Structures are given as structure tokens and as C-alpha cells.
Amino acid sequence: MKKLITILLIGFLAIGLISLSSISDQFADAGSRKKIHFTQTITSSQDPGQGHENHQLALILSPNEGTLYDGSMTFTSSSPVQIVVLHEINPQDSKGQPTWTVDGKTVYGLSLIDSQEKSGSFEFTGAALALHSPTSKEFTSTVSVDGWIRGQPTEVIMQKIELEKEEPTSLLSRTNVPATIPMHKGIYNGNQVLYIITDGSDKEYAKKISEKQEWNVEVAPGIGNVPKDALQKIFVFKNGVKADGIYGFQNEVFSSTPSQESDYSALNSVIEVTWKKGQKEIVFESATDIIAAQEKGRIEFNETGIVLNTPQITWPDGQMKIRSDKEITDDMPYGGGQIIEINEEELTVTFVAHRGWGPDGRTIYYIVTDATPSGPAETMGVVSSPSSANLIAHSGAVDLFQFKNGIKGSGPLGFQAGIAGASLDDENYSPMWRIYLVEWNNSEQAKILETKSDIDSFRADGLLSVSIARPLNSDHIVNCPFIDPFQ
Template sequence: MNRKFKYIAILAMLPLFSVAIVSSFEAAEAAKAEGRAASNYGSDTRKIVCGDRLCSDYPGGRAAFEEALRSGVPVGGEAEDDDRMEDDRHMDDDHMKDGDHMDRDHMDDGMMMDDDRMMDGMMMDDDRMMDGMMMDDGMMMDMDDGMMMDDDRMMDKDHMKDGKHMDDDHMMDKDHMDRDHMDDGMMMDGDKKTGKAVHLSRANVPATIPLHHGYYEGEDVHFIITDSSDPTHAEIISESQGWNVELAPLLANAPESATSTTYMFTNGVEGGGVHGFQSEVFTSTPAQEDEYSALTSHIHVTWNSDRSSVLTSEQDIMDAEAAGEIFLTPLDVVLNMPHIVWPDGQMMVKEDSTLTDHTPYGGGQVLDIDMEEMTVTFVAHRGWGPDGRTIYYILTDLTPAAPAEAMGVVSAPTAANLMSSSAAVDLFQFSNGLYGTGPLGFQPGIAAGAPGDDNYSPMWRIHLVSWDESSHTAVLENLMDISAMRDSGDITTTLARPGDMDHIVNCPIIDPFQ
């Protein structure tokens, strides 16, 4: 039975105990008035028993005993405390012992009543009363079952927990909090943002993505494809790899300085390429840091005859074109194709692959690279889209180098060329406020675009959201929340520039459950 209900049941029974105690007291008083002992002994023994002893042992004998009864003097064998009387008799299962213990049918095991205090997994001091709630200095606070209250301490009277907390005269609106996102233990302490507030379920989950094979300078490269600026390529690749490629139209606006080049084959030797022929050929890998970009513009390679071979480098392609064996067609298509394994290198694999809701961002974003199954498993982080919808994203590369190293991802300096480009959109991360599962240890971030939106892109400019110290923090779930709090002066947003350098992150939003 719920403790609260047990406690209420005990309160309901107290009048019954009171009636029984009063009835016993009145019976004793009536016996005194009539000059007789309230005894359980039969009439045959009344003349030889004086209270709790034989009359022969009573000072003065039977006459003295009866005189003591008439005068109201205690007749026990020992002096009794004027304020208390102790009954040493054992009581059966339906009665209390010493006024302190109640049997199982009436009270939780171990529950005790002592003077003015009662404890049922909780305690009340002399000046406080609890009836499923506590009142202190005019404030009422709903109380969790099992909360302990000692004589000198109560729950901070500036707080209230009823799915929410009150701080001074403010109350966080529970309706604004997503039940799946908010931890019931959220607290706000004065003006300090110390609340364990935004506890997302499934905040970090594994996302297994197909690996593709390619070439660079005659050697093997393994990569993934997450986004396409072109709907046709998004559809073709999604179908061929059995994993959804998101449409990101804004990638078409990426400047040439922020992209690399990839050659795709439209005929020739059959293979695992995007179009069903030989594997793609890249012009750089993360080892060529100043040239590499996961965003690749594409050139179609088409053989002029049935005589074809596998080309494994850009030089091979140039030579075949010069020989008239192929012709090249540049396309206005940009794909997001992050490299996972390349000659003499690969993405960092997280040392501990066990995921929890509180797995830290640092130390790598990859959980496993399976070259036999041709898959890579990333950590997918949970956040919010512009309208509050749930999103999951992975991290593959970023600039500058220091945060890339801390996150365990590829350093991609060319991404800095997206700072002023519409190919990158804004992602808001929180630098203080409510503790949570975001990358900086506070609430999760909010993206300005998500798949299905015209302004979606996997390339993010990071903005830091900071709560003013005098503001009472709350969870923000969408762009409207950010705008409203910024207009009211409760938060400020600043463009993140670690080391005073441009900061762009490749964070494709993906569906980890497909």
C-alpha cells in the first residue's frame, strides 16, 4: 500500500483509539468513585488482592488500600509519575504497546509515535503537521512518499515539487515541459542554475550506417553518404544502400572552396558505386587536411566504348580522358560523404561502447567499424528541431582542430569557408542553465532546420545560448522559445568561436531507428 494512503488510514483510525482510551479512563474513574478497583480479578479474590499485590503485602492491609482508593492516592506497588503511567502488560495483535507501536493492520512496520512526533518513512516536528503535504510558514508543499523530515530540517521552503519546483515567487510551467524530456527531480536553487533538469530518455542511441568503398590514389577508402542536395540522387542512393539519405537543398549553395571532388561512374565495370558501377574516386582524404571536405561536388565518368577498366585515382581518370576513352560531366550536385577509413587512418572509435543517457560527447563518435558487414555505428545524439520535434544527429567532422580532437572527429579546416554561406544553418547549444544531455553539460540543443525543411543542412554554425544570472531558467524546446527569451533579456546568443576561429560542425540529422 502506498505510504500516503497508509498514513491517511492511520489518521482515520485515531478516533477509534481515542474512543477506546477515553472509555477505559471513564470506567476507571467510575470505579474510583464507587471505591472499588478497576480489576479483572473475580469477586472471590477482591478481599485478598489489593491492586497488584496481596492485601497482606500492602502497607496497612486491606483497610489502608480501600482508604487510598477513596482519597485518590495511587495504589500501585511503586510511585507513579504524575504525568505518565506505564502499562507493562503485553497487548495482543489488535492493540498498541506503550502508546508507541501499532500492529501491522494499523501501521507500517517500524512506524513509531513518540510524544508529538510520528514517522511513516518521514517525521514531523512539534510545530509542523503533515497530511500528505506539509505547511511551513504559510507555504504548502506537495511531498514525495518516503521523504524524511527530521526535527530541525524540512524541504527548503523556497521550493515545491509537484512535477515542478517553485523558486521564490516563480513557478516553472509544467505544461511547457515535455514529460518525456523533463526529470521529475528538476530543481532550481536561487539564481544558481544547479538543476538536474532536462533528462532525455534515449539521449544517446547507436546508429548503424552502411559503409561504401572508394579509392584515393590507388588505395582504399571507406565512407558513408548521409545527405544530398539533389532529390534524384537522394532517392537513388537511399534505395541502393537500404538506408535513408536526407534531402538537403542548401548544400547546392556551398562554395567551391568548401567542397572536394568525387568521380562517379555511370557505366563500365559493374561494382558497388552509387550508380551500380565501379567505386567512386576521391581527390582527397582527411589525411590531406587542407583539401579534404566531406561535402563533395560530382563529376560523372562515362566510358565511350565497352572497353573499360577500373580506375583508382584522379590521375587514372585524367589519362583515360586524354586518351578519349571516357568523357566527364560535372554535375550541380553536392553530397555529404564523410570518410570513416582512409589510407593510414580512420575515425576514432570510442573506448567504451556502452551507451547511456549521460555518455559524454568527448572521446570519439564511432562505436564500431565492421569491415565484414560494411557498416559503421555512430553515437546518435538527441535534440530538438526548430519546431520542437525530436531529432537525432551524428558528428563526423568539424573545424577548428582543437574541438575536433576533443570530440574525436575529423578536423576539416575547409568547412570554415561555409561561415557566410547559406549552405550552413544555425544550431543553438546551451552554455549554462538547466543541466542536461547537451554537449556542454546543459540542456540539449535546438536546430534551425531539420529534414523535410527547405532550410535543412547538415552543416551547422554553432550559437551559444547563455542565461542571464538573474533569470529563472526553463527548458527551451524550439526557435520561438529562444526568440522570446532573447527578446525579454533572459538569454543572450553569441556565435561560437573557439580559439577565436570560425566554427562549423558537420552534424547530419539521421533516423537511427531505420
């Protein structure tokens, strides 16, 4: 198409080169097509298209003659945006359809998805992909793309792909990123506990806490009916002495901490406590005192049936392990601790968020807070929670597939990133994961897999095997809440 419109204008080229140079580090060879996955933050600039001079454009995938992209994209943006997909066409074929052009000679068919949302997900096929605003106000967006390139990628990409053929490696951008999460103050036997809230079984309750802590609590219906022997209790106060608790009263009280290893669970059954009229209100310091007051008729309990995932970060005689190496890199070791910093003054904790794939191939990030048995927990540097083993055959745990061999990458065993059996917003989503191991029968035939259906297909063809992980011949459950580290 004549050199792609003489380099698409200086401003447009600059954006394209930035995108391509960044993206070029994030490809892996996946057969006849070329794989692409990346997460990138992009600031918009003036749209160079004719008639778009007062608009803003953030180019995600640059047009290149003979190239076709397809895949999925998830984005979050500082302003409402439209999704733009360009299609390579001959100018004489436009015939009244929406088009986009810089010079009037090279013309692209224009698909404009006018969702006017600040975030969303989208499946695409086309010659280019961008976010667009019909206003002149600059916007910034973070996008994650998982897809394929067909045709002739640019030379710089081809050089990178050829290099990786010598030693297959799954190259994901931002494989590990920092995730700073707000902490809450709790109480156990008169001493302070610092904890986080990542998931809740009830949508409205999760929304309420999200608004209070200004950080998303994900809805996890799957933990709402876990067996009692996988839970502990958290007492939440609806009146009484004012403080920083969930409802604005005294801090929450826990029934155990990781020091009571056989009893501890990050999954907590919420019991709301209300003082009866005429009673002298005090600050309770233990679950025993609360139960005694309820038996004497001073307070009332509301056993809500709601379950929260509230991993404890510090407790009276301990805390989660802090990594000795605090530099977060794409190839950093998986073990050795999951926390970079505990800031008790600001009440924040910074985890390493690990990148993986959801069941449909979309990018997910997760943190690791606790596990059973104790061996893997110690290796990862997280809390041991033996009670989680009670979920091994329960729907409160979901399948997570980790790779035992094949393509080298960022997974916990040193190979490609894992694939989850559920995503956020799925009815079966849970932060509690039942680990399965995927092993290629011939590692030289290994390819990068992204979806649960990929695993099923290759397994049906006899190319790989899947088995439940049983380290130390024990049931293995890991608390890996899915989060958005960029919020």
C-alpha cells in the same frame, strides 16, 4: 471522474502503467506546466474499448482525471495506423459524437485521425493519446513526444518532478542512441576508402542512393550551392567494370582524404564518368588517372552539380576515432569519439546519435563526423576539415544553438540539448552547422527551451544572450547530419 473507470481494464492498466513508469523518468520542471519529452517503442494489444474488441491499441499517454496533454508527436509503425486523441467529457454531453468507453460509464470524446500511414507527425491536445488499428493484427510503433502536462499528473510523476526541483536538469529519454549506417567502398590513390552517404542536394539522386543502400539519404538543398573551396570531387561511374559502385560499376574515386587535411571535405561534387564506345575499360585508382583519361578522350564527364555529404570513416593511413567506452548512456560524455564500432566485414559503422530539438520543438537526432577548427574536432573525436570554414557566412550552413549554462543536460557543453535552426524537409536544411552559444544572464532563471522562438523570446526580454562560437578565435562549423537512428 470516479477513479478513472475502475482502472480501465487489466490489459489497459498494464499498458498505462508501463507508459507512465517509463515516461516518469523523462520530465523536467518548466514552470506552471509540467514538461514531457520521451521516445519509446510500444507494442499494441487488444483495444479494451467497447466495440473495439477486434482492434489493436498502442497507448502513448494514459488518461488521468483532470489531466490535459498538449504537444507534438512523431511516430513510425510496422503497420498503417490511426491516431487517437481522447477528450474528457460527461456522458450526457456525447450527443451522437464519436466516443470511446471501456465500461459505458466513463466516456471519452474520440478524435480519430485516419491517415493510415506508417509514419507521420501530429500536433495534439487531449486527455489521452494512442495509435490504433481497426484490425486484430499486432503492431509495433516508435514514438517521440514533446509536450506539456496540465492539471494533476499521477502521483509517481509528481514525486519525480518535486525531486528535480532541487537541481534543475533536462531529463530526456534516449538522449544518446546507437545509429548503424551502411558504408560504401571508395578508392584514393589505389587504396580503399570506406565512407557513408548521409545527405544529397538532389531529391531524386538521394532517393536512388537510399534505395541502393537501404538507409535514408536526407535531402539537403542547402549544400547544392556551396562554394567550390568547401568541396572536393567524387567520381561516380555509369558504365565500365562492374562492381559495387553507386551505379553498379567500379567503386567511387575521391580527390582527397582526411590525411590531406587542407583539401579534405565531406561535401563532394558529383562527377559522373562514362566510358566512350570502343575504349578498353579498366578500374581507375586515382583522380589523376581519371582526369588524364578524360583529356585523352577515352571517357566523358558529366558535372552534375549534385553535392553529396560523404564523410570518410577509414582511409589509407587513418580512420575516425572509436570510443574507448562503448556503452551508450543518457549521460555519457560528448567527447572522446563518436563511433562505437567499424565493421568492415558487414560494411557498417555505428555512431552515437545525439538527441536535440528542431526549430519547432520536435525531436531530432544527429551524428557528428567532422568539424573545424582542429581543437573542437579533436575534443569530439572527429575529422578536422578546415575547408568547412568557408561556409561560415554562406547559406550552405545553418544555425545550431548550444547552451553555455543553465539547465544541466546532454548538450556538448554539459547543459540542455541544443536547438537547430532547420529540420529535415526544410528548404534550408543542411548537415553543416554554424554554432551559436546561448548563455543565461542569470542561470537561476534558466528554463528548458525547445524552439527557436523560445530563444528569440527570452533574448528579446533580456534574459539571455546569443553569440557566435569562435573557439581559438576561429570560424566554427560542424558536420552534424540529422538522421533517423531507428530506421
